[in-house]
Amino acid sequence: MNTLNHPVGALLRQWRQRRRLSQLDLACEADISTRHLSFVETGRAQPSRDMLLHLAERLDIPLRERNRLLTAAGYAPLYSQHGLDDPALAAARAAIEQLLKAHEPYPALTIDRQWNLLAANAAVAPFLVGLPAELLGPPLNVLRVSLHPDGLAPRIVNLAQWRAYLLMRLQHDIGRSGDPQLLALQEELLGYPAPAERVEAVAESVLMPLQFRTERGVLSLISTITVFGTPNDVTLAELALETFFPADAASAQLLRALAAEG
Incomplete structure (x- = not known):
């Protein structure tokens, strides 16, 4: 606007x-x-x-x-907007770093309002191995990397469901913010090849996992999203920390093995 x-x-x-x-x-x-x-x-x-x-x-x-x-309306802005590396956000940055580190060996990442990667823990790196440099940025856009045919999409076993879920979250963000850059991102993502299979509800699971194919087997992950409570800074209000947890014992063991391999 x-x-x-x-x-x-x-x-x-x-x-x-x-x-x-x-x-x-x-x-x-x-x-x-x-x-x-x-x-x-x-x-x-x-x-x-x-x-x-x-x-x-x-x-x-x-x-x-x-x-x-x-x-x-002719008034001064009320809410500050600092860069994440600004000393004013030192406490928030330390909290983010602590949460990311504490979540290892499970993946965790921090994104901004346009789904650009701001920080990630060491457990995220194995998922990005082999991706083309143009997708890794900077900035690395998490949605683009996830759904691009040269990105993670071929490795996602339940791509149809995961794609629908991500696009739903993006549509929610667009509705809330009206951000034209998110609209442009949505148009780009919708232009990527879509899986042929239909998206249907999964009745046997209370949470829809991300099923990710690796050389060591399929990882099944569930995620949570954390935001700062009552932020008075634009940057903090737009940050989201997404943490992934193993959905089963085999996935937990595989994540620990990947972390041990470095």
Whole structure:
């Protein structure tokens, strides 16, 4: 979004429509009059800084976009944005490094809002062996590496299911953020060859694993996603730590063996 071409009222309307809310819905949630909200969206009323932040909270607008709303209305941005290597984020960076290291010998990685790899533990490296340099970046995009026909896709046994899962997560991120770069990434991924088999629900498992083919056998992994609680920095709000666990005893043993081999 270019705030120079999108006055604050138009930006608010875009976010309201993205959340599939009517003016009445948002006015009720924000405890303001529909008339006042209409005036804000059409530019007939100038919202206060507090009102903008109140509406942004009701609309669950990401911190990056809240700053853009404030700037479009003539206010200073509220939320800081530091690089991950900035001293201000030293405590958060140390927490990430500790979590990644502690999760070994199981894979764990940290990604930004566009699925670019920021950090990974040593257990991730064996999965990337043999991939072409152009896919490894920088930046290494986790979705591109996972679904590209020259990337990890040929090694994923349940590619149809895993592809559908990743595309669903990407669509969720697009809906929440409206990021045009994520839209471009989605278009790119949808252009990759898709598996011929149909995607069907797996009733016999409570979690869908990632089944990954290695020279030593098939790894079956499940994953969890961790984010920072109550972040007030744009960078921290957009970070996600994904940790993979073995789904069975054989996979746990294989991961330990891979780690021992270095």
